[in-house]
Amino acid sequence: MYYLKNQDMIIDKNDEESRYKALMDAFREDGFHKELEGVEKELRKWLAAWIKDMNRFDERLDNVYSIESRVKEARTFEEKLLRKDYIQKWDVSDSIKENQEYIRQNLTDLIGLRINCHFVNYEEAFYLYFKRTANNQNDFVFNFEENIIQKNGHTIYKFSGTYKGIYHFEVQIKSIVHNVWGEVEHKTVYKNPTYDGFFEQKKLISGTLHDVMLASDRELHTLFNMKETETQLLRSLFFIKTCDDVARKCRTKVLGEHYNSYFLAFPDEEPIKQYLVAILSGQEYHRSEVKVTTNAFYNQLYDKVLQVFPKFYLNCS
Numbered sequence: 001m002y003y004l005k006n007q008d009m010i011i012d013k014n015d016e017e018s019r020y021k022a023l024m025d026a027f028r029e030d031g032f033h034k035e036l037e038g039v040e041k042e043l044r045k046w047l048a049a050w051i052k053d054m055n056r057f058d059e060r061l062d063n064v065y066s067i068e069s070r071v072k073e074a075r076t077f078e079e080k081l082l083r084k085d086y087i088q089k090w091d092v093s094d095s096i097k098e099n100q101e102y103i104r105q106n107l108t109d110l111i112g113l114r115i116n117c118h119f120v121n122y123e124e125a126f127y128l129y130f131k132r133t134a135n136n137q138n139d140f141v142f143n144f145e146e147n148i149i150q151k152n153g154h155t156i157y158k159f160s161g162t163y164k165g166i167y168h169f170e171v172q173i174k175s176i177v178h179n180v181w182g183e184v185e186h187k188t189v190y191k192n193p194t195y196d197g198f199f200e201q202k203k204l205i206s207g208t209l210h211d212v213m214l215a216s217d218r219e220l221h222t223l224f225n226m227k228e229t230e231t232q233l234l235r236s237l238f239f240i241k242t243c244d245d246v247a248r249k250c251r252t253k254v255l256g257e258h259y260n261s262y263f264l265a266f267p268d269e270e271p272i273k274q275y276l277v278a279i280l281s282g283q284e285y286h287r288s289e290v291k292v293t294t295n296a297f298y299n300q301l302y303d304k305v306l307q308v309f310p311k312f313y314l315n316c317s
């Protein structure tokens with residue numbers, strides 16, 4: 001038998017069934033859950049406000065993250081009691097209130113929050129920001145020293161803490177790729193309740209898929225951040241304003257390769273700028289002549305045009 005400081009008798013350590021029932025009854029009690037749901041809402045608002053103070057690593061940050069939160073469910077609490085052997089390890093009282101207090105103070109992921117961000121490299125950016133500015137948050141004590149390497153060898157960015165010295169919570173930061181892949185891997189590989197003779201094969205497939213999804217994430221991030229240069233914008237606008245006329249004169253609509261060839265042969269952007277200024281302002285444009293200063297220049301230009309327009313296949317006037 002064991003005793004608390006106030007001399008209230010706790011349940012016999014050997015009576016596992018009674019200890020289990022006492023913890024589950026305390027956790028399921030309606031008032032306890034309403035209390036935790038209220039704290040969950042407070043934490044969600046607090047986390048959103050903390051992010052708003054962030055120096056944006058992306059000007060579209062409001063569009064690249066969202067926040068989810070939850071109070072631990074009874075079934076996952078039960079699973080953790082058994083998996084971590086808390087039924088034996090915890091001091092279990094015959095008082096519901098004392099057991100609830102013990103749960104608040106010892107269950108590190110009692111309240112869970114998750115930041116869902118678009119791309120994998122945002123995970124570390126968010127995490128480092130939180131770690132760097134944690135001292136500015138009142139009513140909180142944080143733990144950034146947790147092991148962030150998972151069983152599968154991959155990194156998960158997370159931290160835990162207590163709110164008002166009472167409520168334990170955990171914050172995870174996950175990209176879309178890691179959300180999808182992690183849920184599937186978690187349930188089919190590491191949280192499968194039955195013996196799985198294909199465990200090693202599934203692990204291998206899961207690892208391969210992770211690499212493929214990471215590669216896709218990198219390409220999507222490149223696409224998301226792709227910005228046209230001034231030259232690309234000029235050339236795109238020049239194409240838009242001239243393509244119909246060129247297609248009509250040349251009797252073809254397959255023009256992409258020919259425009260690329262034109263830009264290679266005539267890289268000077270100034271005539272293009274003058275043309276676009278005139279067209280966009282409604283003025284008449286007068287074509288510019290290419291001044292041939294020497295025979296060497298003429299031959300060089302001729303060779304370049306011949307090279308990029310084979311046999312002057314596109315011959316417009």
